[in-house]
Amino acid sequence: MPDQLQVRLVTPERILIDTTADAVELPSRSGYLEVLFGHTPLLAELGAGEVRLHGAHAGEQRYNVNWGFVEVLPERVTILAESALKPEEIDTGRAQEQLDRGHKMWNEAGDDAEKYEEANRVIAEAESKLASAASHS
Amino acid sequence: MANVLDLRRRIRSIKNTRQITKAMKMVAAAKLRRAQERALSSRPYAAMMTSVLQSLKRRIEIFDPETGEVRHPLLLTRPEKNVLLVVVSGEGGFAGAFNANIIKAATNFIGDHNDRQIDVEAIGRKGRDILRRRYPAAKYLEAQRSEHDEERAPRGERQERVAPVEMMDDRYRSMLLKLSFDQVSELGAEIVSLYTREQIDAAYIVYNEFKSVIQQRVVVERILPIVEIGAQDVAHAEEMSREDRERAVEAAESAGISPDSADFAEAAKQADEEAKRFGTADVDYLYEPNPKELFNAILPRYVTTKLYHAMLESSAAEFAARMTAMDSATNNASDLIDHYTLLMNRVRQAAITKELIEIVSGAAAL
Numbered sequence: 129m130p131d132q133l134q135v136r137l138v139t140p141e142r143i144l145i146d147t148t149a150d151a152v153e154l155p156s157r158s159g160y161l162e163v164l165f166g167h168t169p170l171l172a173e174l175g176a177g178e179v180r181l182h183g184a185h186a187g188e189q190r191y192n193v194n195w196g197f198v199e200v201l202p203e204r205v206t207i208l209a210e211s212a213l214k215p216e217e218i219d220t221g222r223a224q225e226q227l228d229r230g231h232k233m234w235n236e237a238g239d240d241a242e243k244y245e246e247a248n249r250v251i252a253e254a255e256s257k258l259a260s261a262a263s264h265s
Numbered sequence: 266m267a268n269v270l271d272l273r274r275r276i277r278s279i280k281n282t283r284q285i286t287k288a289m290k291m292v293a294a295a296k297l298r299r300a301q302e303r304a305l306s307s308r309p310y311a312a313m314m315t316s317v318l319q320s321l322k323r324r325i326e327i328f329d330p331e332t333g334e335v336r337h338p339l340l341l342t343r344p345e346k347n348v349l350l351v352v353v354s355g356e357g358g359f360a361g362a363f364n365a366n367i368i369k370a371a372t373n374f375i376g377d378h379n380d381r382q383i384d385v386e387a388i389g390r391k392g393r394d395i396l397r398r399r400y401p402a403a404k405y406l407e408a409q410r411s412e413h414d415e416e417r418a419p420r421g422e423r424q425e426r427v428a429p430v431e432m433m434d435d436r437y438r439s440m441l442l443k444l445s446f447d448q449v450s451e452l453g454a455e456i457v458s459l460y461t462r463e464q465i466d467a468a469y470i471v472y473n474e475f476k477s478v479i480q481q482r483v484v485v486e487r488i489l490p491i492v493e494i495g496a497q498d499v500a501h502a503e504e505m506s507r508e509d510r511e512r513a514v515e516a517a518e519s520a521g522i523s524p525d526s527a528d529f530a531e532a533a534k535q536a537d538e539e540a541k542r543f544g545t546a547d548v549d550y551l552y553e554p555n556p557k558e559l560f561n562a563i564l565p566r567y568v569t570t571k572l573y574h575a576m577l578e579s580s581a582a583e584f585a586a587r588m589t590a591m592d593s594a595t596n597n598a599s600d601l602i603d604h605y606t607l608l609m610n611r612v613r614q615a616a617i618t619k620e621l622i623e624i625v626s627g628a629a630a631l
Contacts, residue, residue, distance in 0.1 A: 139446075157554065
């Protein structure tokens with residue numbers, strides 16, 4: 129196949145994937161974006177969500193990430209994520225707990241904007257984990 | 266003079282000890298190999314993060330053009346009054362001078378900076394146990410415990426100091442046993458928040474740097490404030506002595522690990538070079554969000570990455586030290602066995618000779 133993207137997903141522990149794909153979906157902070165071959169160079173921060181690889185060598189691949197950033201070049205995508213899990217690796221029990229904790233933080237945050245943000249982050253992370261786990265099973 | 270039976274017992278006991286030290290050496294060697302691999306595979310992330318920060322830094326104004334002040338609180342240098350010292354030691358003993366060297370470096374640091382108030386955050390059981398005997402524990406207000414994670418309740422607010430040097434509580438105990446990035450990032454976030462709230466004016470880390478079996482040193486590195494991204498801000502370093510190095514080479518060779526690990530260094534270099542290109546391509550990137558926000562989001566993580574890397578290297582160094590120490594112990598045991606075998610043979614021969622003389626002189630008397 130011509131014109132495939134070189135995709136790498138790097139975590140602090142190791143290089144998780146190093147492959148080629150037709151398209152990559154990324155959970156940027158302001159919403160999902162899809163990257164195809166020849167994309168304009170881009171540096172973006174990632175929020176909580178799923179990285180999806182389409183048309184990769186090993187079929188479609190999905191990883192749940194919670195924070196990271198990505199460098200997009202016309203022929204190469206490098207994702208740096210603090211943690212990346214396959215949907216089947218997600219512990220739904222713990223994610224649910226995290227969601228509850230997030231809601232509790234949200235309720236207790238009061239007028240503190242920082243705490244709200246932190247609570248929202250926790251909720252978003254837990255929700256994205258639960259969503260990926262649910263779509264898997 | 267000891268009799269043959271005693272000596273035989275002694276030899277058997279030393280043989281048993283040798284068996285144990287040998288096994289420990291092989292275990293340490295296997296763990297060292299794994300730790301080296303982990304340290305290697307964590308490099309791309311750290312290197313990429315560094316290079317993207319460096320390239321971002323060029324695009325944003327670090328200094329406010331009007332007031333000339335630094336924009337990001339982590340880049341801001343203040344006179345050091347309160348200092349946090351992270352001491353990374355080992356979780357276990359039997360590692361030669363490994364833990365002692367770390368403690369020594371930490372105490373020297375504390376001694377040299379006696380005009381400052383120092384908080385000691387000890388990572389690793391050995392260092393914590395020793396330092397806790399010397400310095401009083403810091404007091405906290407009772408932390409709010411959430412029912413979700415009872416074990417890891419956050420620290421409460423700090424109470425009045427009682428001494429210039431205080432130990433933090435052991436919230437991060439046994440972190441090194443199963444080193445995970447999540448836990449390190451918790452610690453990193455705490456340090457960053459202490460710094461931005463101006464409760465500390467600098468953060469240092471004492472750890473054993475590990476480049477390869479023969480390239481190790483104990484370093485005191487400043488992690489906050491960040492003066493230059495990508496550069497190591499070493500306050501003090503202690504190279505390993507030549508004898509130590511020779512012993513380490515010997516141990517590594519007998520355990521089947523290449524001491525210089527040329528392939529290791531080569532792979533690391535390659536990974537670094539590749540990572541350097543990350544985020545620095547000669548094009549105009551679109552930034553999402555803008556460069557400044559991106560920079561501010563990444564910078565605190567940079568501290569965590571540094572901590573994580575330091576801990577990985579330290580645990581590799583611990584295994585290397587244990588391997589070397591156990592190799593020496595095995596050699597010493599072998600020497601002792603040889604010595605006692607010789608002695609035992611001599612004693613046995615002496616006994617035989619004595620008996621012969623008795624028989625001969627008995628016969629001559631008849």
